Amino acid sequence: MINLLLVTHGNFGRELLKSSELIIGNIENAESISFEYGNSFETLLNKVEEAVERLSKDDDLIIFTDMYGGSPYNAVARVSGNRSFYHITGINFPLFIDIAVNRDAYSLEDIAEKIIKNGKKSIVFVNEKFLAD
Numbered sequence: 001m002i003n004l005l006l007v008t009h010g011n012f013g014r015e016l017l018k019s020s021e022l023i024i025g026n027i028e029n030a031e032s033i034s035f036e037y038g039n040s041f042e043t044l045l046n047k048v049e050e051a052v053e054r055l056s057k058d059d060d061l062i063i064f065t066d067m068y069g070g071s072p073y074n075a076v077a078r079v080s081g082n083r084s085f086y087h088i089t090g091i092n093f094p095l096f097i098d099i100a101v102n103r104d105a106y107s108l109e110d111i112a113e114k115i116i117k118n119g120k121k122s123i124v125f126v127n128e129k130f131l132a133d
Contacts (some may be wrong), residue, residue, distance in 0.1 A: 002103040002111065003055040004030040005063045006091065007048055007072040010037075013064070013091075020097050027100045031055070035072050048075045056085050060108045062099065062115075064091035086112050094122040 004027070006013030013032035021027055033051060035044045048063075055061045065073040068089045076087050086108060098118050103111055 001029055002060045002062060002108060004100065004103070005051055005055055005061060006030070006032040006065075006096075007035070007044075007063060007076055008032065008066040008091070009035050009070060009072060012066055016091065016093060016096055019093065020100055024097060024101055029055075029059070030100065033072075035075075041071055041075065044071060045075045045078060048072075048079050052079050052083055052085065056083060061085035062103075062108070062112070063087045064096065065089040066091055088112065088115055090119065092119065092122060095119040 006016060008014075008016070011034050014034055017027060017030055017032050031051060033044070033047050052061065052063070063076050063085055065076055065087065066089070067073065073089050080087055095115060095118060099111060099115050102114065106114060
């Protein structure tokens with residue numbers, strides 16, 4: 001099983017998980033950590049360390065952060081030094097649903113490649129698309 005962890009600013013990760021469950025049903029082995037206004041970076045770092053220890057103990061783990069260079073990203077990057085998990089930043093709704101549905105059908109390496117490829121496809125400049133059609 002590939003476990004999923006969302007580490008994001010505010011409630012973005014929690015709501016992304018809940019919204020995904022509206023479409024595909026319960027998502028097992030998935031958690032979120034929110035970095036909220038007033039939280040310290042050290043508190044966030046401790047939460048990430050605890051979650052990584054728990055979720056990567058017996059299974060593979062993919063951690064998603066919302067934006068490159070932000071505090072959630074930095075906390076995960078700091079924890080990654082001696083741990084084995086995949087970290088993908090720039091999570092969005094279609095990308096998360098894709099991984100949640102397909103994570104048991106692919107190896108960890110294959111799913112990471114699929115995520116990046118499909119994530120790029122999920123960003124569409126609608127005005128340009130309709131002008132081209």
